[in-house]
Amino acid sequence: MKARIVVLGGGFGGVYTALALEKLLRGRDDFEIALVNRENYFVFQPMLPEVISGTIGITDVVSPIRRLLPRTTLHLRDVEAVDLERRRVVLSPGFRPHAHEIEYDHLVLALGNVTDFRGLSGLPEHAMPFKNLGDALALRNHVIRCLAEAAVEEHDAELRRELLTFVVAGGGFSGVEVAAELNDFVRAVLSNYRGLRREELRVVLLHSQERILPEMAEPLALFAQRMLTRRGVELRLKTRLAAATGTAAVLAGGERIMTRTLVSTVPSSPHPLIERLALPKAKGRVITTGELEVDGHPGVWAVGDCAQVMTPDGATAPPTAQHAIREGAVVAHNIVASLRGGPRKAFAFKGLGKMGSLGHRSAVAEVFGVRLSGFLAWWLWRTVYLMKMPGWGRRLKVAVAWTLDLVLPPDLIQLRVGGTRGLSREHYEPGQEVFRQGELGDRLYLILSGEVDVVREEGGASRVLARLGPGQWFGEMAILQMTIRSASVRCATPLDVLSLPREEFGVLATHLPDLRQRFDALAAERQAAPAVSTVVAPEEVARPDAAVSARE
Numbered sequence: 001m002k003a004r005i006v007v008l009g010g011g012f013g014g015v016y017t018a019l020a021l022e023k024l025l026r027g028r029d030d031f032e033i034a035l036v037n038r039e040n041y042f043v044f045q046p047m048l049p050e051v052i053s054g055t056i057g058i059t060d061v062v063s064p065i066r067r068l069l070p071r072t073t074l075h076l077r078d079v080e081a082v083d084l085e086r087r088r089v090v091l092s093p094g095f096r097p098h099a100h101e102i103e104y105d106h107l108v109l110a111l112g113n114v115t116d117f118r119g120l121s122g123l124p125e126h127a128m129p130f131k132n133l134g135d136a137l138a139l140r141n142h143v144i145r146c147l148a149e150a151a152v153e154e155h156d157a158e159l160r161r162e163l164l165t166f167v168v169a170g171g172g173f174s175g176v177e178v179a180a181e182l183n184d185f186v187r188a189v190l191s192n193y194r195g196l197r198r199e200e201l202r203v204v205l206l207h208s209q210e211r212i213l214p215e216m217a218e219p220l221a222l223f224a225q226r227m228l229t230r231r232g233v234e235l236r237l238k239t240r241l242a243a244a245t246g247t248a249a250v251l252a253g254g255e256r257i258m259t260r261t262l263v264s265t266v267p268s269s270p271h272p273l274i275e276r277l278a279l280p281k282a283k284g285r286v287i288t289t290g291e292l293e294v295d296g297h298p299g300v301w302a303v304g305d306c307a308q309v310m311t312p313d314g315a316t317a318p319p320t321a322q323h324a325i326r327e328g329a330v331v332a333h334n335i336v337a338s339l340r341g342g343p344r345k346a347f348a349f350k351g352l353g354k355m356g357s358l359g360h361r362s363a364v365a366e367v368f369g370v371r372l373s374g375f376l377a378w379w380l381w382r383t384v385y386l387m388k389m390p391g392w393g394r395r396l397k398v399a400v401a402w403t404l405d406l407v408l409p410p411d412l413i414q415l416r417v418g419g420t421r422g423l424s425r426e427h428y429e430p431g432q433e434v435f436r437q438g439e440l441g442d443r444l445y446l447i448l449s450g451e452v453d454v455v456r457e458e459g460g461a462s463r464v465l466a467r468l469g470p471g472q473w474f475g476e477m478a479i480l481q482m483t484i485r486s487a488s489v490r491c492a493t494p495l496d497v498l499s500l501p502r503e504e505f506g507v508l509a510t511h512l513p514d515l516r517q518r519f520d521a522l523a524a525e526r527q528a529a530p531a532v533s534t535v536v537a538p539e540e541v542a543r544p545d546a547a548v549s550a551r552e
C-alpha cells in the first residue's frame, strides 16, 4: 500500500513542499504525492505588480505546476472541506457534479491567506483585490480602459476626474509596490492619449499608520515615502478606508475620494477553510510545533501564510515567500523521516532580509542587516528574485523582458477576457446617485437593502416621485420603453442593489412572457401614481406607503 501525501495549495508553501518531497523520495515507488490547487500554475507573487505595467509578460510570472512537479498528481479543484477524523479531503465537483474525495496519510496545509472585504461596506462590490494573476490582469485592463475613456470624455469633468484618479489602500509591501507600478505605468503611457494632461493624473496611496512599510526600518520607509511622493504618488497617512462605492473611496471620517479605481491589498485575513478546521490556531493561523506538525494531529502539517510558525528567536515567522519556501523543505524532510524513520528537523530559518520595489529602478532593501535604497537596492531586488524564479526558461524570459523594458515603451494592449458585466451587486452611499435623469437606460435594479428617492427635475425644481425600499425594482421604465432615464434615483440611506444589464433583461423578458407582463404592469402603475411631494432636498421626504412607487 502506497503512502499518500496530500498538499493543499499550489503557492510558495505547497509547491516547494512537493518539490522537496519529489527530490527526497526520488527512485521510490511506495508513496504518492497529490497537490490540490485552483489554478494549474504557480504564481511568483513578488513580481505580480509588474504585470500592471506590462514590464514583464502576463505568463512570465507563472509556471505550470505539472512541469515543475512531474511526479505529483495535480488536482485542479477547489478544496471544499477537510475531514480530519476520516483523513480525507473533499474537493469541488469537476465536469460531473459529484464530490471528489482523496484520502491521505500525510496532509500539508498550504492554502495561504485571503484578502477579505466581507463586512466592509461596498468593498466586496467595488474594490479590486491584488493577490493573484487574475487580479493583476483585471487591474491592468481596467486602468487602460479608464485612460481610454477619460481621453474622450469632454462633457463630464467630474467623470473625467474620477477616471484619472487611482486609489490604492494598504501601505505594506504589496500596496506600495502596486501604487508604484501603477503610477509609473499611467505616467509612462500618458503621451499615447491625446488630450490627457499629466496634472490630471492622481495616484493616491492610503495607509492607516504613521508611515508606510511598517516592516522596514524607519529610514528606509521614509526613503520610500520621499521617492513615491517625488514621482507624483499622493500619500495619505493615518487614513483608513471605511467604505467604497462605484465612484468613490470613502474614508473614515466621511471624506470621499472620487475614483473609478480602488485597489485594496488589505485586510489580509485567515483562509475561511482553515478557520473552519478544528485545529489549534492563533489569529486564524494553524499553530505548529517546531517541526511544523500540528500538535495533537500526527501527519497534519502546515506551512506558509496559513501557519503560525515560531522562529528560533521566539518570534512568529512573517508571511513571506522566503519563509514559506524554507518551511516547505522542513516539512518534506520531516514527512520523509516519518515514512522512512530517521531524525526530524526543527524550523530554524531567521530570514535573509526584506526588499520592496518602488518601481522605476528604485527599491529599498535590508539584507543581512545592511540597509540599501535606490538603484543598488533595485538591482539586488531584481537579481535575487530572478534567481529565485523556478526554472531557467522562466528566468530567461523575465531577463529578456526586463532588458527590452529598458528601451521599449510600455505595452498598452487591453485584453477583454472577462466578457461583459452581467448580474452584479453594487453598493451606494447616502446622497449618491445611482443614475441621473437624461442618461441612457442600461441596467435594471433590485433593492436588497436601503432606500432610494426617485427624483425628477422639471423647470428648475426637484420633485420626489417615490421612495423605494427592499424588494422593489427601479430602472425598468427606460429599458422597457428604450428611452433615456426620465428621473434620477438618489440614495436616502446606504444602498445595496442587484443590477441586471439591459441585454440580459431583454433575453429574460423575451423568454418569460409572465415577467415581461409584470414589468409592463409595474411601469403602467408607476406612470399613473401621483408624485410623493415637491421638494428640493431629499431628506425632507416622508416615506410613502407601499402602493406609491417609482416613476422613472
Ligand SMILES: Cc1cc2nc3c(=O)[nH]c(=O)nc-3n(C[C@H](O)[C@H](O)[C@H](O)COP(=O)(O)OP(=O)(O)OC[C@H]3O[C@@H](n4cnc5c(N)ncnc54)[C@H](O)[C@@H]3O)c2cc1C
Pocket: 008, 009, 010, 011, 012, 013, 014, 036, 037, 038, 039, 045, 046, 047, 048, 049, 077, 078, 079, 080, 110, 111, 112, 113, 130, 131, 132, 173, 174, 273, 303, 304, 305, 306, 319, 320, 321, 322, 323, 324, 355, 356
Ligand atoms: C502582490 C504580492 C507581492 C508579494 N511580494 C513578496 C515579496 O516581495 N517577498 C516575499 O517574501 N513575499 C512576498 N509576498 C508574500 C508571499 O507571496 C506569500 O507570503 C507567499 O505566497 C505565501 O505562500 P503560501 O503558499 O502560504 O500561499 P500562496 O502563495 O498564496 O498560495 C496559496 C495557494 O492556495 C490556493 N488555494 C487557496 N484556497 C484554495 C482552495 N480552497 N482550493 C484550492 N486551492 C486553493 C491558491 O490558489 C494559491 O495557489 C507578496 C504577496 C503578494 C500578494
